[in-house]
Amino acid sequence: MSTDHYPYGGPPWTRPSWTRVSALLAALVQVVGSTAAARQQPDRAALDAAGYALLLLGPALLLLRERYPGPVVAAVTAVTTGYLLAGYPYGPVFLSLGVAVYGALARGCRRWAWISLGAGYLVHLSSSHLLPHDWQRAPGPGPSWWQEAGAAAWLLLVLAGAEIMRNRGEQLAARRLARRQAEENRAAEERLRMARELHDILAHSISVIHLQAGVALELIDEHPDQVRAALTVIKETSKEALGEVRQVLGTLRGPDGQAPRTPAPGLARLPELVTQAGHAGLTVTIETAGTARPLSTQVELAAFRIVQEALTNVIRHSAARTATVLMDWSSPRGLLLRVDDPGPAAGGEGGGSGNGLVGMRERAAAFDGELTAGPHGGGFRVRAWLPDPAGEGTASEKGRSG
Numbered sequence: 398m399s400t401d402h403y404p405y406g407g408p409p410w411t412r413p414s415w416t417r418v419s420a421l422l423a424a425l426v427q428v429v430g431s432t433a434a435a436r437q438q439p440d441r442a443a444l445d446a447a448g449y450a451l452l453l454l455g456p457a458l459l460l461l462r463e464r465y466p467g468p469v470v471a472a473v474t475a476v477t478t479g480y481l482l483a484g485y486p487y488g489p490v491f492l493s494l495g496v497a498v499y500g501a502l503a504r505g506c507r508r509w510a511w512i513s514l515g516a517g518y519l520v521h522l523s524s525s526h527l528l529p530h531d532w533q534r535a536p537g538p539g540p541s542w543w544q545e546a547g548a549a550a551w552l553l554l555v556l557a558g559a560e561i562m563r564n565r566g567e568q569l570a571a572r573r574l575a576r577r578q579a580e581e582n583r584a585a586e587e588r589l590r591m592a593r594e595l596h597d598i599l600a601h602s603i604s605v606i607h608l609q610a611g612v613a614l615e616l617i618d619e620h621p622d623q624v625r626a627a628l629t630v631i632k633e634t635s636k637e638a639l640g641e642v643r644q645v646l647g648t649l650r651g652p653d654g655q656a657p658r659t660p661a662p663g664l665a666r667l668p669e670l671v672t673q674a675g676h677a678g679l680t681v682t683i684e685t686a687g688t689a690r691p692l693s694t695q696v697e698l699a700a701f702r703i704v705q706e707a708l709t710n711v712i713r714h715s716a717a718r719t720a721t722v723l724m725d726w727s728s729p730r731g732l733l734l735r736v737d738d739p740g741p742a743a744g745g746e747g748g749g750s751g752n753g754l755v756g757m758r759e760r761a762a763a764f765d766g767e768l769t770a771g772p773h774g775g776g777f778r779v780r781a782w783l784p785d786p787a788g789e790g791t792a793s794e795k796g797r798s799g
Contacts, residue, residue, distance in 0.1 A: 416459070416460060416462070416463055417460065419459065419496060420456045420457065420459040420460050420493075420496075421456070423455070423456040423459060423492050423493045423496055424452070424453055424456035424457070424493075426489050426492055427452045427453075427455065427456065427488070427489050427490055427492055427493060428449065428452050428453065430488050430489035430492075431444065431448075431452055431485070431486055431488035431489060431490055432444060433488075434486050434487060434488035434489075435485075435486040435488070438486040438487065441484055441485060441486040441487070442483060442484035442485050442486075444485060444486065447483070448480070448483065448485045451476055451479060451480040451483070451485070451490075452480070452490060454476050455473045455476045455477060455490070455493035455494065455497075456493045458472050458473050458476070458493070458497070459473070459493055459496055459497060459500070462496075462497060462500035462501075463500075466497075466500045466501040466503075466504040466506045466509070467501055467506035467508075467509035468509075469497050469500065469501070470494075470497040470498055470500065470501040470506065470509050470510050470513050471509060471512075471513040473493055473494050473497040474494060474497070474513040474514060474516070474517040475513075475517070476493075477490055477491060477493070477494045477517065478517040478520050478521055481521055482520070482521070482524050491551070491555070494555070495555050495558070495559070498510045498514065498555055498556065498559045499558075499559040499562055499563070501513075502556075502559045502560060502562075502563040503559075503562070503563045503566055510556065510559070511556070514552050514555070514556065518549060518552055589759075593702075593756045593759065593760065594702070595642065599642070602635065605630065605631075605673050605674075605676060605677045605712070606631050606635060610627070610631060613627040613628060613631075630676040662697075662698060662701045662702070663692075663694065663697035663698060663700075663701055664689075664692070664697050664700055664701060664724070666701060667683060667701070667704065667722070670701075670704060670705055670708060671683065674708050674711075674712065674720070677712050678712075678718055679708065679711060679712055679717075679718055679719070679720055680718060680719045680720070681708060681719075681720050681721075681722060682719070682720070682721045682722070683721075683722045683724070684721060684722065684723045684724070685723075685724045685725075685726065686723065686724070686725040686726065686727055687725060687726030687727040687728075688726055689724070689726050690726060692732060692783075692785050693785065693786055695763075695764075696731075696732070696764060696783055696785060696786070699760040699761065699763065699764065699783060700732060700734055700781075700783055702756075702757075702760060703734060703736075703757045703760055703761070703768070703779070703781050704722055704734060704736060706753045706756065706757050707720075707722075707736035707757070707770075707779040708720060708722075708736065709753065710753055710754075710777075710779075711736075711738045711777070713743075714742060714743055714777075715738045715740060715741070715742055715743055715776065715777060716740065716741050716742065716743040717738040717739050717740055717741075717776060719738070719739060720736060720737065720738040721735075721736070721737045721738075722734070722735070722736050723735040723736075723737075730784055730785065731766070731782060731783050731784040731785045732782075732783045732785065733780070733781070733782055733783075734779075734780070734781040734782075734783065735778065735779070735780045735781075736778070736779040737773060737776060737777070737778050737779075738776045738777055739774070739775060739776040740774070740775040740776030740777060741775055741776065742777070754770050757770070757779070757781065761781050761782070761783060764783055764784055764786070765784055766781065766782045766783045766784055767781070767782045768780065768781040768782075769781075
C-alpha cells in the first residue's frame with residue numbers, strides 16, 4: 398500500500414509511538430475507570446458489549462488525529478455523547494475527548510473543536526430536559542441545572558486546558574524556530590565571511606600569477622634566463638595563497654573555539670603586499686599620517702584585505718604602474734585608508750568577478766565604517782574609514798579627511 402498520503406510515511410498504526418501509546422492509555426483508563434465507576438452508579442445503565450465498544454471506539458479514533466484532527470474531534474464528541482445518551486455510567490469516558498480536543502487545537506482546527514463540543518453539549522442538554530422522562534434509558538431523579546452547569550464548566554475547562562497547551566506548544570515552536578533561524582543566520586554570515594576571505598586571497602594571488610605567467614610566456618623564447626624569476630614569483634605567490642586558504646578552511650575542520658594555527662593577516666604584512674605588487678610590475682608607496690597604533694585583529698584583517706583588493710584592482714584594471722597607500726592615524730577613533738592610482742584605466746577585460754568593491758564595502762560596514770570608490774583625477778581612488786571598537790570611535794569620522 399502506498400504511504401504517500403500519510404505525513405509520517407505509513408498507515409495510522411505506524412504513526413509515532415506517542416500517538417499509539419496515548420490511544421492505548423486512553424482505552425485502558427476509560428475501560429477500567431468506567432467499570433469501577435459503574436459500581437457506584439446503580440441508577441445508570443449497566444455496561445454491556447455496546448458500552449465497552451463505545452469506550453474503545455473513542456481511543457481508536459485517536460489513531461487518526463494526526464491526519465484528520467478536525468473530523469476526529471467531531472467523531473469522538475459524537476461517540477462520547479452517544480455513550481452518555483445511552484445512560485452508561487459517568488467516568489473517564491471524557492479522556493479521549495480531551496485528547497481529541499487538544500489534537501484539533503494544536504493543529505489549527507479550533508472551529509472543529511468548539512463546534513463539536515458545543516453541539517455535543519446541546520444534544521446532551523436537549524435529551525436531558527426535552528425528552529420525556531420515560532423515554533430516557535437511565536432517567537435518574539430528574540434534570541438538574543446545577544449538573545448541567547457543572548458539565549458546561551467541565552467542557553470549558555477542557556477547552557481552556559487544551560488552548561493553554563496549544564499556546565505553550567506554539568511558544569516552544571516559535572523559540573525553536575527563532576533558534577534555528579539564528580543558527581542559519583550565523584552560518585550564512587560565516588559562509589559570507591569565508592567567501593569574502595577566499596575571494597580576496599585568490600583574486601590577489603591569481604592576478605599576480607596571471608601577470609607573471611604572461612611575462613614568462615613572452616620571455617621564454619628570447620630571454621629564457623629571465624623566466625626563472627617569473628616562475629619563482631608564481632611559486633611563492635601560490636604557496637602563500639595556499640597557506641592562507643588552509644588557514645580559512647581550517648576554521649571549519651578544527652574543534653569549536655580552536656584558534657587558527659597562524660595569525661590572521663594584519664597591517665604588519667603590508668610590506669608583503671608591496672613586494673607582491675612589485676613582482677606584478679606595480680610600484681606601491683606606503684604613506685602614513687599620525688602615529689600608528691595596534692587595532693583589533695578583525696579591524697586589521699579588514700584593513701589588510703581592503704588594501705589587498707584595491708591593489709589587485711589596480712593591477713587588473715589600470716594602466717598605472719604606481720599606486721599610493723595612505724594610512725591616516727590622525728583620529729583616535731579609527732583608521733582612514735586611501736589607495737590611489739594615477740590611471741588611466743586599462744582597456745579590455747580585467748578578469749575580475751565584479752565582487753571586489755562589494756566585498757570591501759561589506760568589510761567596512763561590518764565595523765560601522767564606510768568605503769567609497771570611484772574615479773579621482775585621471776585615475777581611481779578607494780577610501781575607507783574603519784572605526785576602532787577599542788577607541789572613541791563613532792561613524793562621525795566618516796566624513797573626515799578626504
